[in-house]
Amino acid sequence: MSELFGNEAWWVIILKALLVFVVLVVFTLFNIWFERRVVARMQHRVGPNVWGPFGLLQSLADGVKLALKEEIFPKHAHKVVYFIAPVIATIPAFLAWAVIPFGPEVTIPFTDTVTPLQLTDMPVAVLYILAVTSIGVYGIVLGGWASGSTYSLLGGVRSSAQMISYEVAMGLSLVAVFIYAGSMSTSEIVAAQAEDTWFALPLLPSFIIYMIAMVGETNRAPFDLPEAEGELVGGFHTEYSSLKFALFFLAEYINMVTVSALATTMFLGGWRAPWGISQIDGANEGYWPVLWFLGKTLLFVFLFIWLRGSLPRLRYDQFMKFGWKVLIPASLAWIVVVCVMRRLIIDDDLDPTKILVVAGVLVVALLVVQFIPERRTPAVEAPEPDAFAGGFPVPPMPGKQPVAPSGAPVAPSGEKEA
Amino acid sequence: MTVEPFIGLSALLFAIGAIGVLVRRNAIVVFMCVELMLNACNLSFVTFARAHGNLDGQVAAFFVMVVAAAEVVVGLAIIVSIFRTRRSASVDDASLLKL
Amino acid sequence: MTAVTVVFAAMGLVALVSAFLVVTSDQIIHAALWLVVTLGAVAGLYVLLAAELVAWVQVLIYMGSVVVLLLFALMLTRTPTGPGSATVTRNQPLATVVAGATTVALGAVMWAGFGGEVIDEDEVRVGTAARLGDAIFRTWVLPFEVLSVVLLAALVGAIVLTRRGER
Numbered sequence: 001m002s003e004l005f006g007n008e009a010w011w012v013i014i015l016k017a018l019l020v021f022v023v024l025v026v027f028t029l030f031n032i033w034f035e036r037r038v039v040a041r042m043q044h045r046v047g048p049n050v051w052g053p054f055g056l057l058q059s060l061a062d063g064v065k066l067a068l069k070e071e072i073f074p075k076h077a078h079k080v081v082y083f084i085a086p087v088i089a090t091i092p093a094f095l096a097w098a099v100i101p102f103g104p105e106v107t108i109p110f111t112d113t114v115t116p117l118q119l120t121d122m123p124v125a126v127l128y129i130l131a132v133t134s135i136g137v138y139g140i141v142l143g144g145w146a147s148g149s150t151y152s153l154l155g156g157v158r159s160s161a162q163m164i165s166y167e168v169a170m171g172l173s174l175v176a177v178f179i180y181a182g183s184m185s186t187s188e189i190v191a192a193q194a195e196d197t198w199f200a201l202p203l204l205p206s207f208i209i210y211m212i213a214m215v216g217e218t219n220r221a222p223f224d225l226p227e228a229e230g231e232l233v234g235g236f237h238t239e240y241s242s243l244k245f246a247l248f249f250l251a252e253y254i255n256m257v258t259v260s261a262l263a264t265t266m267f268l269g270g271w272r273a274p275w276g277i278s279q280i281d282g283a284n285e286g287y288w289p290v291l292w293f294l295g296k297t298l299l300f301v302f303l304f305i306w307l308r309g310s311l312p313r314l315r316y317d318q319f320m321k322f323g324w325k326v327l328i329p330a331s332l333a334w335i336v337v338v339c340v341m342r343r344l345i346i347d348d349d350l351d352p353t354k355i356l357v358v359a360g361v362l363v364v365a366l367l368v369v370q371f372i373p374e375r376r377t378p379a380v381e382a383p384e385p386d387a388f389a390g391g392f393p394v395p396p397m398p399g400k401q402p403v404a405p406s407g408a409p410v411a412p413s414g415e416k417e418a
Numbered sequence: 419m420t421v422e423p424f425i426g427l428s429a430l431l432f433a434i435g436a437i438g439v440l441v442r443r444n445a446i447v448v449f450m451c452v453e454l455m456l457n458a459c460n461l462s463f464v465t466f467a468r469a470h471g472n473l474d475g476q477v478a479a480f481f482v483m484v485v486a487a488a489e490v491v492v493g494l495a496i497i498v499s500i501f502r503t504r505r506s507a508s509v510d511d512a513s514l515l516k517l
Numbered sequence: 518m519t520a521v522t523v524v525f526a527a528m529g530l531v532a533l534v535s536a537f538l539v540v541t542s543d544q545i546i547h548a549a550l551w552l553v554v555t556l557g558a559v560a561g562l563y564v565l566l567a568a569e570l571v572a573w574v575q576v577l578i579y580m581g582s583v584v585v586l587l588l589f590a591l592m593l594t595r596t597p598t599g600p601g602s603a604t605v606t607r608n609q610p611l612a613t614v615v616a617g618a619t620t621v622a623l624g625a626v627m628w629a630g631f632g633g634e635v636i637d638e639d640e641v642r643v644g645t646a647a648r649l650g651d652a653i654f655r656t657w658v659l660p661f662e663v664l665s666v667v668l669l670a671a672l673v674g675a676i677v678l679t680r681r682g683e684r
Contacts, residue, residue, distance in 0.1 A: 419521055419522060420632075420636065421634045421635075423525060424566070427529045429623040431533065434539075434616070436619055437612050438539065440608065441540065442540070447545055450552045450587060453556075453579070454552070454555065461562060465566060468566040468636055469636050472642070473648055473652045474652065477649065477656075479568070480574070481657075483579070484668060487671075488670075489671075492675055492678070495679045498679060
């Protein structure tokens with residue numbers, strides 16, 4: 001961890017905070033455009049291409065339109081909570097970026113001040129990210145509750161259950177990285193990956209589990225159950241309009257970028273150039289690393305969009321079963337393996353990669369086996385009611401389907417009234 | 419700075435939580451007040467850890483948090499199962515300790 | 518007045534006022550929200566006392582999970598959450614007396630025992646993850662193991678309690 005964290009001039013800190021804010025907002029606008037273009041391409045459409053070069057300004061125009069829409073307070077809404085819920089959802093989304101490293105130490109142009117391209121760092125930085133993003137759940141739960149509408153409430157309850165359960169899997173998948181890097185500070189994890197390889201390779205199961213959990217954590221398709229259009233209208237933000245809706249929208253997209261950036265930092269070497277480019281002198285110095293970092297993050301954003309474009313939504317019980325019965329046991333087993341291996345490696349110089357690869361294949365196999373559906377014992381079916389038991393037709397008991405014996409057709413109930 | 423302000427704050431928080439446990443009828447609010455009391459204890463643990471210059475108090479605070487999590491898990495399960503049979507989450511309705 | 522004193526006063530005031538509102542507020546959801554504010558203020562006090570890891574675990578576990586679970590239970594049990602839903606018992610005066618006595622007794626004992634102990638502001642031992650891990654897995658390893666069994670028992674107990682049918 002650099003000595004500079006916490007000891008910088010105030011204007012440097014303000015400048016960096018402002019830059020993080022601007023980057024996030026611009027990145028969100030870009031992502032909305034990017035998502036629409038990519039999904040359009042996957043569906044053989046063109047997507048927004050009129051307003052600005054390649055349609056890049058489309059999301060800006062949409063944002064302005066959204067802000068100018070009518071502000072609606074539902075009659076049954078709880079006014080104060082309804083108002084602050086979008087704010088509670090948005091602020092933690094920004095806060096998490098305080099500890100994401102964008103690059104190495106650089107000199108600020110036109111001055112000779114040296115500063116790391118990261119707002120701050122602390123020994124428990126990743127824990128801080130997890131803690132802060134978990135606060136964002138409140139925005140969704142309270143927004144759903146305060147709207148005073150059943151669909152909103154259902155969406156809020158669904159998302160709270162979903163985010164709590166997938167946060168467990170997410171945290172567990174990161175534990176392996178902590179053990180491997182020996183630190184929870186983001187900049188030290190990036191440094192540890194510079195000495196070793198990218199953690200995505202030796203910790204492949206953790207990486208896979210993290211990628212699944214991050215989709216669940218951000219409420220994105222195929223895990224977008226809190227806002228399932230077919231079931232809940234719009235989920236927790238059904239009753240929201242105008243700027244308050246825009247804040248929820250912003251929070252969702254920033255969260256998507258946050259988990260992508262965290263994945264980049266934890267598993268894909270952070271801001272360090274990928275192999276090949278890193279052979280070139282100066283690839284890991286100056287402002288170049290920002291490019292690698294944003295590129296890797298964009299890769300994950302593309303993954304999100306790809307998933308959304310290709311997968312159908314899960315059913316809620318399948319989703320919960322998957323989280324609790326597959327992801328969490330698999331990551332617990334994997335952590336045990338990593339702990340044992342780590343100790344063995346430290347003690348007597350075992351060849352680490354070979355064993356980890358074998359164990360990784362085993363755990364991935366375990367994951368695949370878990371995907372095979374459980375065999376259900378067929379339920380003992382109740383004997384079909386005999387509609388002619390007493391010699392003449394009687395209506396079936398509640399819950400029983402009328403069966404048509406051959407030769408005596410049962411008239412569908414609709415025809416009787418006609 | 420001495421430890422007295424921290425201890426005083428901790429004692430006050432504990433008392434407020436105690437009032438809540440004694441006064442409120444809804445089991446979930448009683449839970450919240452128990453959490454308040456536990457937090458008051460944690461505050462004094464951490465204060466003493468700071469004053470004595472070792473980390474044992476912070477470890478104790480950790481353990482209290484774990485116990486609190488266990489307590490919430492079991493407590494909420496009990497509340498939900500009582501609610502199923504009695505359709506109420508009031509502690510007075512469950513005073514006979516049977517379903 | 519040092520900066521520490523000012524921050525302590527602000528955080529302490531927030532914690533006290535919001536704790537009071539937890540106990541007195543009319544609606545259950547408001548009580549839960551004020552509890553979140555109290556927990557946040559206490560987490561701030563932990564940071565002030567150089568307990569970094571404990572503070573963030575407090576935010577992660579208490580604010581991020583426990584209170585969300587409480588809210589979840591509120592919505593699951595369809596408890597009426599409107600104004601006046603949080604009824605109180607009639608023994609308020611008695612409760613006040615008991616709580617007042619508790620405060621005085623607690624305060625007096627702690628004051629007599631530990632009053633005058635000074636927090637040395639120059640010598641800071643920050644409770645980082647590494648140091649706490651050392652303490653837990655060396656000195657406190659047996660209590661830690663026992664606690665993990667307690668957690669497991671709680672988990673199993675909760676599942677058994679909420680299971681329907683097939684007893």
